[in-house]
Amino acid sequence: MRFGVSFLPDSSPETKSPVDYYREVFDLCRLADESGLDYVKMTEHYLHAYGGYCPSPLTFLAAVAAQTRQIRLITGCTLPVFHHPVKLASYIAMVDAISNGRLEVGFARAYLPHEFQTFQVPMDGSRQRFEATIDAVHRLLTEEQVTEDTPYFSFKDATVLPRPTQSPRPPFWVAAVQTPESFERIGRFGHGLLITPTGREFDTSLTARYREAFAAHHPDGTPRVMASMPLVVAETDQKARELADPHLNEYLKVWASALDTWDETVSTDYAQYTGLGSVVRTMTAKDLRATGTAFVGSPEHVADQIGHFQDRVGADGILWQVDFGGFGGTDAMRSMELFAEQVRPQFTAGTTPAEPAGATA
Template identity: 25%
Template sequence: MQFTFFHLMPYRPLDMAERHKHRAGWVVLPNTLYDPKKGADEYQSYIDQLVYAEKLGFDVIAVNEHHQTAYGLMPAPNLIAATLIARTTKAKIAIIGRALPLVNNPVNIAEEFAMLDNLSRGRIITGFVRGIGNEYHSTGINPFWSHERYQEAHDLIVQAWTRPGPFSFEGEHYNNRYVNLWPRPYQNPHPPIWIPSMGSSETIKWAAAPERKYPFLVTFSGRDLVARYLNMYREQAREYGYEPSGDQLGWASPVYVADTDERAKAEAKAGMESLFNDFLAVPFQMLLPPGYTSLPSMKNTLRLRKQLGAQKRHSIEELMESGTVVVGSPKTVRDELSRLRDATRANNLVTMLQFGVLPDDLTKRNMEMFASEVMPHLR
């Protein structure tokens, strides 16, 4: 298996009582709740953790993009990636991903990734996402065109990386008279593109297409959904007439390991519950603005769950029960992860070993335990 150490960089010093006076930890959470001195400490801790992950033997260290939220402090993840390039030597550095529809000139994304690929001499993995629904509120981009913009931006970026320039790009949303990238990417034909997704049949069909074969990552989902979506990808690939490699299949999960199940649960509880209930939880209108999900899928969702938007707190027990998070002794964690690996033959595990308010000392021990007690057994 290939192991990724992924970071969201949450703002842990958040005053949770204040947080819950607002609709969400996104969009409308006043930034007066952000203290730059504490924030600077957070960046330092988190970058140290990412660098340490390379020393512990992780294959990939990874960051991503979020806007105007305490959930993640990386509106510009490439800045963090640039720092990581300077402080590491062999780990791949994944930016999974950049939210393509949220920008007005995707060539900027192509350029920045190409720069990072050169600076790192080909250690970059990219990810293409659409952003979370909340981010259509915070950027003002119309979610109705989210899918169209994503497809167009993807085509533009890949062409910018691979077609000799200058050439013209003629789209509905993006029109560029001169596309002519300096620098071109270091990797040939271009850096890998991963597709992190909560899972949708449209995305799977698109990512698995033979001309793309993009590695697909199921994020923040219970074990049944992970298995269902990864097997859907496999089936889709077979329909296209090929057998996908394990490297095309992966999932992302918060993981916590300690000596015993009891201790792991006790230590992970505050972090896990804050991740899902304080940082991630948002009302329906923010999470799924019209167009973010296609109308037919949304109609299905509506039929399935009439009480959309009803928010209840998730306990760590529920999160463990569904397999959305993996928490326990080394044996418990090994068993849980290897069961899912065997059921899906996925080769790409993205771990989140810092989550929510989990403090530095526990994060460090979690990383070390995972690297020494779990990773070698699953390789």
């Protein structure tokens, strides 16, 4: 089983300066690398405390590559509907080279109305734009003299440079949240699956649907499921809750604020999202802990939580969100150290790390 760290900044200049934020997360990245963890993941968002400190995950991961030796790097996720595929493929290949072939690329559809409005990209029809962009990026990374003519972009005889360091290209992952068809489509396309269970018991039929579709369309490949969830490990359960709960509540507050525009937004491509903010506003840190979507406790308790999650979901890896609600500094470093020293060995002793997700189109 693989483990890593996952970042989704939810700070603002009023709560933490960007200089302090990046200093803390780079410290955590170096610790993760030195501790033998498998991944660093960073998410793309704009214009809001929810994610706004990282408009460019690939830029962030290039900086991480320069400070680490072996840990793999994954965008979690980049938002292709806001990028031209030639630029995105070129940036991917560049970071793949800078990291000496350690990059993996996670894509997500984007779901915040204020981002679509600012970039003047319509939400309706965004699924088709999303899939067309990923397909074009795949072609640009694996072919030369690529020509595309779509309703969203067109270009002729494009050969991006540099060429990918990994062959045929860095592995692709795609995020899904709650729509069964999304899980099935990711399996059909042969990508790895990224999930972020938050505030409710995860519906395991969704990952089953992904695996079934993957097996049906890529019988020679291997489906991969990676989960991202908050983590705080402390010497006792009580201390862990005291550390985690204020930050988990702050994370939920910032996330709910980013979802305010969903109170009045309606989109055919996001049929289940209208009113999502009102749902998140009812959640508390206790809810996240009770549903097993935040792992908080002593090393023994966290190990039990991982075992329970694995019994239900069977994920190939878990990437720990360690920057939620402004959590950081010495408390976050100590939490990571306890995980690496006392929890992780229970799940890796005598095992061989799984290969990265395949590069299936």
